[in-house]
Amino acid sequence: MAGMTLSAGDRQPVAWRGLGVMSLAYAVLLVATSAGYGLHRDEFYFVAIGGHPAFGYVDQPPLVPLLAHTLDVLGDGSLVVLRLSSALAGAAIVLVTGLIAREFGAARGAQLLAAGAMAVSAVLAAVSHLMSTTTYDVLAWTVLSWLIVRALRDGGTSWLLAGTAAGVGLEIKTLIVFLLFALTVGVLVAGPREALRDRWLWTGAGIALALWLPNLIWQASNDWPQLRLSTAIARGQSGSSQPRWAFLPYQLLLVSPLLAPVWILGGIRLWRDAALRTWRCIPVAWVVLAVVFLATGGKPYYLAGLFPALLAAGAAPTLAWARSRVRRALLGTAVVVSLAVSAVLFLPLVPAADLSNTPIVAVNYDAGETVGWAQFNATVARVYDQQPAKTIVLAANYGEAGSLLHDTDVPAYSGQNSLWDLGPPPADTRVAVAVGYPEDTLRGWFADVHRVATIDNGIDVDNDEQGGAVYVCSSPRLPWTQLWPHIRHLG
Numbered sequence: 001m002a003g004m005t006l007s008a009g010d011r012q013p014v015a016w017r018g019l020g021v022m023s024l025a026y027a028v029l030l031v032a033t034s035a036g037y038g039l040h041r042d043e044f045y046f047v048a049i050g051g052h053p054a055f056g057y058v059d060q061p062p063l064v065p066l067l068a069h070t071l072d073v074l075g076d077g078s079l080v081v082l083r084l085s086s087a088l089a090g091a092a093i094v095l096v097t098g099l100i101a102r103e104f105g106a107a108r109g110a111q112l113l114a115a116g117a118m119a120v121s122a123v124l125a126a127v128s129h130l131m132s133t134t135t136y137d138v139l140a141w142t143v144l145s146w147l148i149v150r151a152l153r154d155g156g157t158s159w160l161l162a163g164t165a166a167g168v169g170l171e172i173k174t175l176i177v178f179l180l181f182a183l184t185v186g187v188l189v190a191g192p193r194e195a196l197r198d199r200w201l202w203t204g205a206g207i208a209l210a211l212w213l214p215n216l217i218w219q220a221s222n223d224w225p226q227l228r229l230s231t232a233i234a235r236g237q238s239g240s241s242q243p244r245w246a247f248l249p250y251q252l253l254l255v256s257p258l259l260a261p262v263w264i265l266g267g268i269r270l271w272r273d274a275a276l277r278t279w280r281c282i283p284v285a286w287v288v289l290a291v292v293f294l295a296t297g298g299k300p301y302y303l304a305g306l307f308p309a310l311l312a313a314g315a316a317p318t319l320a321w322a323r324s325r326v327r328r329a330l331l332g333t334a335v336v337v338s339l340a341v342s343a344v345l346f347l348p349l350v351p352a353a354d355l356s357n358t359p360i361v362a363v364n365y366d367a368g369e370t371v372g373w374a375q376f377n378a379t380v381a382r383v384y385d386q387q388p389a390k391t392i393v394l395a396a397n398y399g400e401a402g403s404l405l406h407d408t409d410v411p412a413y414s415g416q417n418s419l420w421d422l423g424p425p426p427a428d429t430r431v432a433v434a435v436g437y438p439e440d441t442l443r444g445w446f447a448d449v450h451r452v453a454t455i456d457n458g459i460d461v462d463n464d465e466q467g468g469a470v471y472v473c474s475s476p477r478l479p480w481t482q483l484w485p486h487i488r489h490l491g
Contacts, residue, residue, distance in 0.1 A: 006105050006275050008154060015108035019098040019115055023091040026119050029347075030087035030128055035079045036348025037370040039406070041399025041464070043082065043131050044373075047072045048402045049418045056218035057418040058225035058490065061171045064133045071131070077406070082131050089139045090128025093308060094119045096142045100312035103149045104276060107316070113331075114308075114315035117262050120339040123254040123304045125346035126366065133173045134301065140169030140176055141305025145282075148183065149309070153278050155198050163204025167211025174226060175302060180208075182288040186281025190271075229417070229490045234297025242300055247293065250300030255307055256338035263307055266314025282309055356460040369464065372457025373403045376465050379453050381408050383470050384433050392425045394473070394487075396436025400465065415487035424484035434471045445483055447475035 049057055050069025056062055067085065075081025098115035106114065118124055127134040144165045151158035169176040187195060195201055209216075219226060242250060252260045267283040270276050286306055293302050322331040343349060345364050352371045355361055361368040381404075384393055393412040395401035401414035413423045425432070434442050435455070442449045453470035457463070476483055 004275060005278050006103075006153070010105055011102055012105065012107045012111075014102055015098065015111045018108065018112045019095050022098075022112065022115055022119060023095040026094050027087045027091035029343075030090055031080060031084065033129065033347045033349065034083040034087065037352055037367070038373050039079065039082075039370065039403070040130050040132070040366060041369045041397070041402065042133075043068065044402025044406050045398040045417070045419070046131065047082075048398070048405050052418075052422065054218065055214040056222070058222070058421075059229050059417045060133055060173060060226070061215045063168075063171045064131075064136060064173075068131050072406075083129070086128050086131050086135045089135050090124055093124060093128070093139050093142045096139075096146050097308040097312055100142075100146045100149060100309055101315050103146070103153070104279070104313050105316065106312070110316040110319045113262075113319050114312045116335055117255065117259050117311045117315070117338075118308055120259070120335055120342055121255040121307065122338075122342045122346060123301055123307070125342040126364065127301075127304070129347055130366065130370075134304075137169065137173040137175055138305045140165065140172055141179055142308040144169060144176065144179065145306070145309040149279055149282075151201070151204075152187075152192060152195055152281070155195065156200050159198065159200040159204035160207060161204075163207035164211070166204075166208035170208065170212040171215055176305075178289060178292060178302075179285065179305065182285035182292070183281055185288050186284035189284050190277075190280035192278055225490065230296070232491045233299070244294060244297065247298075247300050248290070251290075251303060254301060254304055255311070256334070256342070258334035258338050259311075262314040262318050263310035264314070265317055266310040266312065269317055270310075270313045276313065279313075282306070282313075286310070352461070353459050356462070361461055361463065368461050369399065371459065371461055372455075372463060372465060373407070375457045376400070376455055377403055377408050377410075379455055380404060380433060380435055380470060381410055383453050383472065384410050387431050387433060387472065390426065390429055391431040391433060392429050394425075394432045394434045394437075396434075397464070400436050415484070415489055417490060420484070420488045423487075424480040427480055429480060430476070431472065431474045432476075434473050436465070436468055437471070439469070439471065442471055442473050445477060445486070446473035447477060449473045 046065045046068035050065035053066060054062060057065060068082065071082045071085065094115045097118040098111040101111045101114035127138060144162060147158070147162040147165050151162045166176065166180060187193060255263055267286060270279050271283045286303070289303055289306070292298070318331065322328045345360055348367070348370070350358055350360060355367065355371065380393060384391060393404060393410050395404065395412055395414045396416070398414050398416045398419050401412040401419055404410045404412035413425050414420070415423070432446070439449060439451070449471055451469050452472050455465050455468040455470065457466055
């Protein structure tokens with residue numbers, strides 16, 4: 001097929017049995033470990049705001065919070081139930097990665113290698129273990145990549161499915177709009193430009209826009225809060241933010257340093273192999289996205305959704321390279337070691353009491369944000385119980401407020417993101433137990449402020465709450481309706 005473009009007829013049979021077993025095994029692993037540690041701060045937040053249905057929230061579209069709240073209610077607070085859909089999403093990403101490889105002409109073995117490389121990747125373990133927007137966003141990118149790969153080759157009504165996937169993705173996380181933009185640039189630069197003349201493509205785009213429109217209208221009517229949030233993230237006001245210089249080196253870590261050659265080779269192959277010239281827009285899109293995210297201060301994992309397509313393209317030549325016994329052993333070792341490292345760092349396998357003796361929290365920020373909440377709640381609730389009637393708790397961030405709302409009867413408020421919309425506290429509130437704020441900030445809001453307790457998770461894990469001060473504040477300097485706008489913050 002040298003010099004000839006792959007057609008639908010060149011596709012190899014799907015390795016359904018192998019891909020099915022691999023995907024099922026991945027889901028079982030995630031479900032089996034899902035009850036380790038506790039809820040993540042983001043999960044507390046999603047459950048809280050999902051209980052107030054809307055067409056959008058200041059930091060995201062509506063689907064994930066609504067799903068999180070529904071699962072939390074159905075499972076009566078069960079971690080396994082809450083995270084079950086995330087485990088299934090992770091398994092689907094593994095499966096679809098293999099299907100993308102098939103579109104690129106991969107035989108069964110290469111389909112399994114592509115899916116396996118994605119299954120052992122650090123980024124997939126990190127995001128699919130939790131109920132997070134990133135979990136479903138990566139799934140949306142993966143499915144959309146698969147459908148666009150097919151549509152670029154086949155044209156016609158294939159674009160309708162791609163448009164539907166894009167529209168659903170836009171109701172999960174707005175980040176997918178960057179993928180659509182980058183792929184468009186890629187088509188203009190590298191082709192196939194005739195795809196832009198296909199009326200079905202524009203019909204698919206219309207479907208995507210129609211599905212996105214409710215959230216788009218909500219954002220416009222609320223002065224585009226996600227743009228302001230993006231600015232805050234670019235300034236580093238997020239626990240998972242990284243300096244710009246780390247963006248490109250991180251790409252070598254997100255799958256695995258040992259398997260990075262597979263996706264790098266995939267990008268090179270998509271650009272250079274004449275048989276795959278229909279999809280040269282994909283490596284162009286990767287470069288465009290890297291430049292855009294670097295320029296705008298995006299997080300390194302924002303590019304994670306393109307790894308399935310790149311791994312899919314790199315699997316066949318990698319397998320061809322591993323023909324000798326030594327090379328097969330090297331490749332097998334790389335997969336096994338990657339799995340072991342990803343599991344230990346990103347799944348709750350190490351007992352929480354031992355975390356402080358490992359580098360896990362330093363490497364995996366999210367691990368630290370799933371422990372210590374019971375102790376946090378107990379400390380704040382104890383202080384609250386000692387206060388007069390009509391006292392409220394004022395939490396600096398949505399994780400603190402979300403944890404209290406989820407697991408205690410304490411009336412908690414926060415000015416962060418969409419929790420701000422649930423305030424202000426009652427007008428006759430004179431006392432607030434405040435947590436997470438600098439004392440100087442509180443003294444600007446209240447006439448009387450004194451520190452009464454310190455947060456201690458009891459296992460010496462250095463997370464965002466450890467060592468934080470708990471204050472009792474009284475006599476607000478302004479009525480709550482006037483004070484509340486000063487308390488609002490995005491991040």
